[in-house]
Amino acid sequence: MINPRLEKSLQALARYFLLSMVAIVTAYPIWWLLTVSLKTREDYVAHPFSVPTHVVIDNFAGILVDGILLRFFLNSVIVTAVSVIIVALISTMAGYAIARFQFRGRNVLLLAFLLTNMIPVTMLIIPLFLILRWMHLLGGYTSLVISYVTFTMGLAVFLTRGFFRTVPQAFVDAGRLDGCSELQLFVRIMLPMAKAGVIVVSILNVITIWNEYFIALILVQDQSFYTIPLGLTVFRGKYDTDWPRLASALFLSSLPTLAMYFVFKEKIVAGLSRGLGK
Amino acid sequence: MKHASSWQDFKRAVPFLIPACSFYALFYVVPAAVAVVLSLYKWNGLAATATFTGLSNYIAVLQSSLFWKSVVINLEVVVVSLLLQLSVALVLAALLMHAGRLMRLYRSLFFIPQVLSLVAVGMLWQMIYDPANGLLDGVLRSIGLHSIPWLGTPKNALVSMLITTTWVYFGFHTVLQMAGRAAIPNDLYEAAYLETKAAITVFFYVTLPLLRETILISAIMIVTGSFALLMGLFWIMTEGGPAHGTEILGIHMYVQAFKSYRLGYASSIAVVMVIFLMISVTGIIALFSRERVEY
Numbered sequence: 388m389i390n391p392r393l394e395k396s397l398q399a400l401a402r403y404f405l406l407s408m409v410a411i412v413t414a415y416p417i418w419w420l421l422t423v424s425l426k427t428r429e430d431y432v433a434h435p436f437s438v439p440t441h442v443v444i445d446n447f448a449g450i451l452v453d454g455i456l457l458r459f460f461l462n463s464v465i466v467t468a469v470s471v472i473i474v475a476l477i478s479t480m481a482g483y484a485i486a487r488f489q490f491r492g493r494n495v496l497l498l499a500f501l502l503t504n505m506i507p508v509t510m511l512i513i514p515l516f517l518i519l520r521w522m523h524l525l526g527g528y529t530s531l532v533i534s535y536v537t538f539t540m541g542l543a544v545f546l547t548r549g550f551f552r553t554v555p556q557a558f559v560d561a562g563r564l565d566g567c568s569e570l571q572l573f574v575r576i577m578l579p580m581a582k583a584g585v586i587v588v589s590i591l592n593v594i595t596i597w598n599e600y601f602i603a604l605i606l607v608q609d610q611s612f613y614t615i616p617l618g619l620t621v622f623r624g625k626y627d628t629d630w631p632r633l634a635s636a637l638f639l640s641s642l643p644t645l646a647m648y649f650v651f652k653e654k655i656v657a658g659l660s661r662g663l664g665k
Numbered sequence: 666m667k668h669a670s671s672w673q674d675f676k677r678a679v680p681f682l683i684p685a686c687s688f689y690a691l692f693y694v695v696p697a698a699v700a701v702v703l704s705l706y707k708w709n710g711l712a713a714t715a716t717f718t719g720l721s722n723y724i725a726v727l728q729s730s731l732f733w734k735s736v737v738i739n740l741e742v743v744v745v746s747l748l749l750q751l752s753v754a755l756v757l758a759a760l761l762m763h764a765g766r767l768m769r770l771y772r773s774l775f776f777i778p779q780v781l782s783l784v785a786v787g788m789l790w791q792m793i794y795d796p797a798n799g800l801l802d803g804v805l806r807s808i809g810l811h812s813i814p815w816l817g818t819p820k821n822a823l824v825s826m827l828i829t830t831t832w833v834y835f836g837f838h839t840v841l842q843m844a845g846r847a848a849i850p851n852d853l854y855e856a857a858y859l860e861t862k863a864a865i866t867v868f869f870y871v872t873l874p875l876l877r878e879t880i881l882i883s884a885i886m887i888v889t890g891s892f893a894l895l896m897g898l899f900w901i902m903t904e905g906g907p908a909h910g911t912e913i914l915g916i917h918m919y920v921q922a923f924k925s926y927r928l929g930y931a932s933s934i935a936v937v938m939v940i941f942l943m944i945s946v947t948g949i950i951a952l953f954s955r956e957r958v959e960y
Contacts, residue, residue, distance in 0.1 A: 402760050406771050409757065413774055413832070417781075419800055420789055432798055481685035490675035500685070503693055505885070505946060506939055507893040509915070513922050513932055514699035515692065517710075537692040540685055569677055598782035601897035605923065616784040620901070623788060630792060637785045648780040652773050656840055 424635035431631050446635035450622075456639065458611065459618030466528050466614055467596045470535040475589050478540050482547030483577055487559065497548065503541030508534055512605055519606065530606045531614070535596045543588045546658075550584030551577065587658030590651050594644050615640045704933035709926040722933035732934065734909060735917040736941075742827065742913055743891045743945075749831050750887055751880060754838035758846055759868065761839070772843070775836035783833070787901030790829045791816070819910020822903050826911050829902070830895060838883045845879030846872070881953045888945050892938055914938050 423431055425442045450456055481500070485493050508515060519530045554577060562572045578585075600616035607613060613621065622636040648655070704722055708715035726732050757775065761768045778786065793800040794815035802812035815825045849872070857867045873880075896915035899905065905912035905920060912920070918938065922931035 399763075402763060403767075406757070406760055406764060406767075409753075410771060410774050413778060413836070416789055416793060416800070416832075417777070419793070423792070477684040477688065480681040484678040484681035488674040488678035490671050490678055493678075496682075496686075499689070503689070505889050506697075506942060507889070508693065508696075509893040509896060510918075510935055510938060510942075511693070511696040511700055513918075513928060513935060514696035514703060517703075517928075518692075518696055518699065533688075533692055537688050540688060544685060569680070573681070594780055598780075598784075599897075600782070600784050601900065604897075604900075605919075616782050616897075619782070619784045619788065630795075630798060633788065634792065637788055641781050641785050644780050644782065645777070648777070652776070653769075656772065656776065659840060659844070 420634050420638055423631050424638050426631050428629055428631055443631075446632045447639065449632060450636050450639060455621070456615075456618065456636065459613050459615045459621075460640075460643075462528070462612055462618075463597055463614040466531045466535065467593055469528065470532045470539070470596050471589050471592045473532065473536050474540050474543050474592055475585055477536070478543035478588070479547050479551075479578065479581065479585055480573070481540075481544045482549075483551050483573060483581075485544070486548045486551035487554075487577075497545065500541045500544040503537065504545075508538045509601055512602060516605055525606060526609055527612055531603060534602050534606060535599065538599075538602070539592045539595060543592065546588050547581060547584055550581045554580045584658070587654055590647065590655055591658070593647060597644055700932045700935050703929055704936050706929040708928045710922075710928045711926070715929065718929065722930050723937070725930065726933050726937055731909065731912075732917065735912050735914045738823065738909075738911065739891060739913045741823065742830075742895070743888055745827050746830060746834075746887050746891060747884060749827070750835055750838050751883060753831065753835045754842045754883065755873075755876070755880075757835070757839045758842035759872070761843060762846055772836075772840060775839055777836065778833045779837045781833075783898045784901055786829070786833055787898050790825075790832075791902055794825055816903060817907065819906075819908050822907060822911045826899060826902060830898065833898070834887075834890070838887075841879055841883050842876065845876045849875050877953055881950065884949050884953075885946055888949060889942060892942050914941075 424446050425444065427443050427445070485497050515534060516525075519525050519533070524530050524533070558576050558580070559572065562576050567575065597614075598616060599614075603614050603617050607617060610621065619636060619640055622633055705717060705719055706715040707718045707722070761771060764771060792798075794802075796802050796812045796814055796817065799812075799815075801815060805812055814821060816822045853871060853875075854867065857871045861867065891913065892915060895913060896919065899911055899913055899916055900919070903911045905916040914934070915938070918931050918934040921927050921934060
């Protein structure tokens with residue numbers, strides 16, 4: 388019979404050891420990426436996985452000076468911002484309707500929206516491509532925005548509906564008594580109450596849309612409209628064997644979402660847990 | 666207070682529903698319908714006319730060895746992902762529940778791969794797997810072992826892709842399972858520990874059954890992910906190769922459509938994929954839907 392105190396300490400030790408191993412496996416590739424991007428090409432070929440002998444920022448400087456990254460960055464910003472705003476608007480409206488109005492078939496509608504998560508737009512990419520081409524919407528930002536809105540609104544409707552359900556009926560009744568129109572009711576009373584939920588959903592959407600690659604690959608042919616994920620493939624082609632330079636492009640392009648994540652991480656995790664943890 | 670009638674409520678709801686439903690109808694339902702129609706034709710996407718071929722595309726798909734190879738690969742990806750990701754997530758969730766203050770730190774760390782662009786992840790891991798200068802082979806060589814062509818052979822490539830996929834998504838599922846665990850009241854655990862001292866017994870007989878719903882959600886996401894989400898990652902890293910070794914169904918469809926210009930054929934693949942997906946999801950839900958566990 389082992390001393391229970393000792394047993395607990397050993398358990399804790401084992402626990403932290405395991406967790407740290409996983410942490411290392413998770414973090415090391417990213418750290419390695421950073422070290423690679425700070426090396427010269429020769430240094431990298433010679434010592435791929437040690438700390439750089441001279442820290443070199445030429446790679447970063449080269450990319451920034453190059454300028455295309457900026458164009459891709461702007462494209463990503465525009466597409467993401469517009470998509471997220473549209474989704475926020477239409478999904479709060481739909482989520483509100485499904486949550487607070489009793490009409491037949493509202494659960495079916497909810498399920499229909501959830502279906503877009505199970506059979507994502509990516510599987511319908513062929514006909515979507517054809518339809519958008521037929522509508523002459525392929526070039527530019529429109530096709531991406533449309534696709535991304537359709538892609539993300541399903542989950543957004545589901546989550547906002549969950550948030551709207553928690554608003555106490557008393558507020559609604561008070562508003563109706565005061566003679567609010569439906570629209571006023573929605574904007575003045577409902578939206579502010581669900582603000583937290585909408586923000587969480589939007590942050591998730593920003594990350595999803597910003598990082599999306601496959602749909603963009605098929606819908607955007609014109610390089611000047613490439614988003615960052617597509618732009619990175621351009622880099623891979625351009626700096627074919629210059630791994631450190633590619634690494635710096637990868638690192639730079641990850642910074643925006645990483646930054647967003649670090650700022651909002653508690654909200655993200657909490658929102659996900661609440662929305663999905665039932 | 667009298668409840669408004671169902672019809673009145675519906676009238677009020679309509680303006681709010683129109684925007685989202687329009688997107689839904691135009692850009693989700695219509696493409697779905699088009700996919701089905703298109704699958705009955707033979708078309709290269711550019712010609713002015715398409716030939717009606719009825720169900721022959723489907724017959725061709727079902728007879729195509731390449732298609733079935735994709736199915737097998739997709740299946741392997743799904744099964745391994747389910748086993749790996751779920752076990753890692755459950756174990757980590759269990760460990761993290763007792764990790765105290767450090768829990769937040771670990772959790773934030775594990776979630777990071779999810780936040781990175783899958784293009785960045787794909788290229789990063791390509792670098793890691795690179796036989797010449799890569800991280801893994803560098804380590805192997807320094808211990809005196811030969812470098813392994815991680816992405817060089819079909820079998821290796823599939824394994825490597827599974828490793829990368831797990832690295833990306835385990836954090837998300839861990840967070841999910843932690844949320845599920847948080848919903849389990851503590852007194853249950855106290856009661857359980859009164860019966861037995863073994864943590865493993867408690868885990869299998871108490872925790873797992875109660876986590877059934879969150880595990881179900883994770884499972885569904887993993888399965889649907891293998892049909893759609895993974896397309897980008899796989900394409901970036903291996904383009905389905907080498908020798909179709911990592912050609913999951915989504916990639917197979919993409920290649921047929923945009924590289925071989927067989928749009929009708931590819932559409933039938935898409936339809937078949939949707940059918941497979943619905944069968945899989947229904948199957949998983951059925952598997953998990955034995956009596957509800959109440960506490």
